[in-house]
Amino acid sequence: MILLYSATGNTVCVARQLGRLLGEEVVSLHEADANRLKGQQRIVWCFPIHSWGMPKAVRGFIDSLVMPAESKHIMVCTCGDDIGMADYQWRKALAKRGATGGAAFSVQMPNTYVALPGFDVDSPEVVSLKLKQAAVRVEEIARAIYADEPVGSVVRGAFARVKTGLLYPLFMRFLTHASRFTVNDDCVGCGKCLLAKCGYIELKEGRPIWRHERCNMCMACYHSCPRHAINYTRFTRKKGQYLANQ
Ligand SMILES: Cc1cc2nc3c(=O)[nH]c(=O)nc-3n(C[C@H](O)[C@H](O)[C@H](O)COP(=O)(O)O)c2cc1C
Structure with missing residues (x-):
């Protein structure tokens, strides 16, 4: 199962492509509950990165359920640039709910964060380049998932620990x-x-x-x-x- 959360649609595109390639159903986080997750062999968590961590909605969803320990959990996130240590955060949240997070992958997509000085959407040229590269990247990820590769690949960026460990909680507290x-x-x-x-x-x-x-x-x-x-x-x-x- 592909479990999807998306705000502006980037992650929908990635999740649908992955779903087609892996032959798996895409289920929106808004429509999922413990019963829906139960018994799934594999759950691919698809969500965007918010401030080098999980979006509030994804965090809230994990915190509200006992996660199926029998499932293989994989993370495929979209980001404008880099994800910091978001995969560690995701694994930690799952562990608290009784499940083990496995491989994590990131896909660069057009940026949607604009609310602080210095941040804006990408130019049309960058958007089109990112979309082309993302389609190839998703194929690569699908192959890795299909082959059951235990280690994923993510773009962490500079100061990854500071961004997720320090900036993420500050962002969630003061800038939302x-x-x-x-x-x-x-x-x-x-x-x-x-x-x-x-x-x-x-x-x-x-x-x-x-x-x-x-x-x-x-x-x-x-x-x-x-x-x-x-x-x-x-x-x-x-x-x-x-x-x-x-
Ligand atoms: C509140 C917010 C915070 C974001 N933080 C990051 C970030 O830390 N790193 C990054 O590379 N992109 C960041 N982005 C960009 C999104 O992760 C990226 O554009 C994503 O593909 C959006 O997916 P969606 O269209 O499925 O919501 C942020 C976007 C928003 C709205």
Whole structure:
């Protein structure tokens, strides 16, 4: 089984390609529960990297269930550049729930993090290059999974321990407040931001409101808005938007 979490669609593309190559069903994390996971021979966890670690939704999912110890757990994550020690974090979280995390792989995809100065979406040239390379990389990963290779391959980047051990908790604590999302008068109430599927946004009188305490900070609402009317602080006003072509 391919267990999928994605905010802006990159990981959907990767999970679907993997599913086709391995002949495995892709199941969304939102539709999975303990019963669905039980008895699976292999679970391939597909999710994006958020601040050199797991997205809140993936962490929450693992923490809420007893994981099937009989399954082989494999991680395939997507990232803009590098993942730090996210695979260690994933293994540790699984171990706490009674399962053993095995091989981990990363795939570079177009970047979706734009909320701090210095971060923006990739240029169209970089997007197209990354997508071409990713398709080849996923084939490579599928072969490794099929051959049951115990060791995966990830791009850790520089200062990997500091990024996951120190920056990740700081990011989750201080830089994921949905109260910093704003919507301006360009909003036409089209509701495309609800496609973010996080379930934490609703339309009130034709405008989005965020349920502050539970936002995943996945940025899907920001990227989905056809009018660029949604912003996360002033830093995103001049930033680009990106949604994967699924
Ligand atoms: C909140 C947030 C944090 C991110 N942090 C990282 C990161 O630490 N390293 C990285 O390479 N990419 C990072 N990214 C980029 C995403 O991991 C990447 O674009 C991913 O492919 C998005 O997948 P999705 O479209 O399936 O959500 C981040 C994106 C978001 C929204």
